[in-house]
Amino acid sequence: MTWWRNLLRHPLRSALAVAGITVTTAMLLDMVLLGGGLERSFERLLLGRGYQIRVSPSGTLPFDTETTIPGAAALRLGLEADPEVTGVAPVLGASVFARAGDTLVAVFAYGIDPEVQAIYQPLSGSDLAAGDSLGVLLSAPAAARLGMAPGDTLVLVGRLDPQLATAAIERRLVVRGVARLLYDSRGQLSLVALLPVVQSLAGLREEDRVSAFVVRARSDDQADAVTARLRSAHPGIEVNSVTDMVRHFRERLVYFRQLSYILGSISLVVTVLLVTTLMTITVNERLGEIATLRAIGVSRATVVRSVMLEGATLTVVGGGLGIVLGLATARYLDAILTTFPGLPAAISFFVPEPDRLLLAGVVLFLAGVGAGVYPAIIAARAPIADTLRAEAT
Amino acid sequence: MVLAALALARHSQAGQEPVPVALERRLAERLGAWAGDTIRVALEAGGAGQLVVVAAVYEPTPDPASVTRRDLTLRFHLPDLAALLGTPDRVNRFGIVLHPGVSPDDAAGDLNRVAFGFRAAPSAAIAGESSQTFRVVSRFHSAIAIIAVGASAIFLLCIMLLKVEERRRDAAVMRFIGVRPRTIFVALLLEALLVAGLGSVIGVLLAAAAAAMTNWYYQGLFDTALTFASITPGILRFSILVSLVLGVGAGALAARRLVRTNPHVLWGRG
Structure with a gap:
């Protein structure tokens, strides 16, 4: 549990990192829900009574x-x-x-x-x-x-x-x-x-x-x-399946889909930057300790695992809180967007479905683990003798 | 004014007296029809309809309300369209110009008192109703901006905290040689101000580039001259102010912690 103690060593720093990841996760989740929720909601509305085709004037x-x-x-x-x-x-x-x-x-x-x-x-x-x-x-x-x-x-x-x-x-x-x-x-x-x-x-x-x-x-x-x-x-008439209708709908609301992609990507980048920066500075501060551990026989793999676990822990804790915050903000944002004039009341912009939540969780976890790679490499490659000498002087 | 959905087809035969119409530029490009060309216009695809001759091609006023619908329009003289629709002397709406000094609200009220089958409304009220969509989008943007500012604030706090903590040894040395904690605090604060200011300038440049890219992309996508993103002086002032306040605030918080810590602890021997 060294990785856990390392995180508690700087409680303010860790708390800020978790708070940052929480907010960016909430944003990421909202954007994932927005990206696909509207189309699914529209498709459900169209298929609600089991009719799959619409015929309208040409x-x-x-x-x-x-x-x-x-x-x-x-x-x-x-x-x-x-x-x-x-x-x-x-x-x-x-x-x-x-x-x-x-x-x-x-x-x-x-x-x-x-x-x-x-x-x-x-x-x-x-x-x-x-x-x-x-x-x-x-x-x-x-x-x-x-x-x-x-x-x-x-x-x-x-x-x-x-x-x-x-x-x-x-x-x-x-x-x-x-x-x-x-x-x-x-x-x-x-x-x-x-x-x-x-x-x-x-x-x-x-x-x-x-x-x-x-x-x-x-x-x-x-x-x-x-x-x-x-x-x-x-x-002489227009015949569209629900798939066609969803495509037309998607074209009209292309703005929201693209906004969700852009903001979702920015959220991920901010999460990765936050975890990487924090972990890199923490590792640099602890290079002496890491070199000592390496000198007494602790393997590189153990050091790497410890650093990556710290990054993953921050991501999992922040991500978990972020999902709760994201679901709450999604309801708030949905309440705003569903006041669009003329929009069917049954339409939702943010549809929380298990597969979307899982997607957001997996992407976030991979980003968190990936963010720990660079500081882990620094920790693994630290020259033992030089680092210990520098610490001693 | 009469509005209607019509079916169009290129026409090459003579025989019916065509009526003049004006085509909007995108429709003209879609049909490949220009001034002088003849087109058949019908209420239903394949219907007999009416021959029209393109008298003009025009660029419509950009309308944010219909930009995503990509509606294509052509303009008739009122009697010609009424005849085509089979609804002579029937219109969708009238535009009324009042004498100078007459209140639109009072005039609309007077008309509505005797109205049967129509409703009079001041242009400002109609504009307010039709801009409801944009008010919703604006509220959505504000809500998203609050989340984004929250995330940025925490990120900034974190970075400034780390940045100041990086200076632990420098601060310890300064304390050992007799520099006053207040001087160290001010120096770190100035550094935070410099970093926040520099970050603000880079942020503004990035935002300007993003706005230009957004406009370029959506103007091409919707074939319109509408402006989709603009950085107003108010937005600029707000963004720089938030960034400076957060940056300096975070720097001050971190610097305060640093100068209150024993220099031996800062040096790692405490």
Whole structure:
């Protein structure tokens, strides 16, 4: 346990080194989580309901623009014709207005087919049934804003004409329940109704328009092959697998990935510099002691092992504390970044997963051990006679 | 103003009266279309759409809000786009110029009292809403900076402590020959100040190089003239101040320990 006593010989120095490694480890961990967490979180969100493929208007991603696809029923049949496709869910998104007393509240409406929906999870009340053209589900923020509960009647209006001060259409729907809209941002006012209802409110019924389709393949392994077939069979629309969607997402958020690489690398360099500097100065101060040990028969390997163990101990202690600090700061940073306007509330930037934690731990440990190599070489190569003579004089 | 997503294709046949449009430079490069060329514009890929002639190519004002989306835009005369969309006399928004002295908030309030199907908002309020993304990024940067400053502070403390402790024997000799502890303390403090000052200058140069590299890389990546990293006088003052305070503080702490230690102990014979 000589290495341990050596560390305790300079408690302030060792404490500062551990504190430095703790903070740099926290930064490294946060950057490792940021580097991959966002993509994983997005992938999980997309695959949450088991649909692996997204179909949107040509040149766009789902709900990226207000562009819609006409002839939804015919296209749906075309998509379902693929033998590996087991489900096709149409979705239309449109802005409508809900009457709340004397005012109109803008609400985002989703039109869906309840038998194959992939955008919400019921929270309370009942779900929409197939053919229930009088029912509506509200997001929790919408229910709170409108003061509605299951059983209440909601009046929706669409296509307002500012000049005539009238709405082209008005529908009275009964709130069936409250749902969690998977792609909604925090506090978003949304509702879900049957596709034809929302099409009518938005004036898109005649052309049978939808914003996107979500498609389920028989198995995840088949998703890319099905995507390629659908793309080839329907050149006028955009077909993306979840892998493609994650790639597009990654391109848009390239900044965060690169920032995580740069700051993660800087953290590692600072850790290595800190441990190397500290160990080198400590070894230089103890050269006389090391030479004495060598003179009485202690092997080079033992000296090297002792110095490297000191470096590894600092790294392990600082790293352990750093992981705890890093998880806490990751939560704080995630709370900041998830307030991005329009970002789905289910998305996380920092996803602590065992493999990411293990990766950060292994990289840090190797860096700590590597940082001890140079001072260990100095200790091993110290000339015994010259060092002892210098110490004596 | 009307905004819409469209499908574009190069066109070589005549027969339909083309309407003039202006293409942004990146779109023109992507299509290989320049002033005088004819393009077919449609709402859906493969749709009949409308023939347009490129009347101008323009460089759009850099917009940080859309830089990562890499949207490509072309500009129509309002009636031409409305006709293409099949929504005559329908717009996304109006821009309103007020008479001098009229408060935008009051004007928006007056309009909203009679509004049906639209909402009036002062430009400043819209700018505030649309800059929300950058406020989030700015908060994130500040949080990261706090962690980085924390790590740097500890690193600096550690290095200054070691640097001063390296001078144990020098300090012991000075004490043996009668130099006052206060003189040794001031000498070590000046040395710490010099090291911190030199480190600050090198740090500023490194930061300037990093900012230049960041701008060069991201301006190329997003094909934009936006500035991604800049060192403002405020940032410069803050960084140098933190570095000097930490460096001198750490030096003072270490020097104080040194001058309070028995010179025999410093010499290694205590």
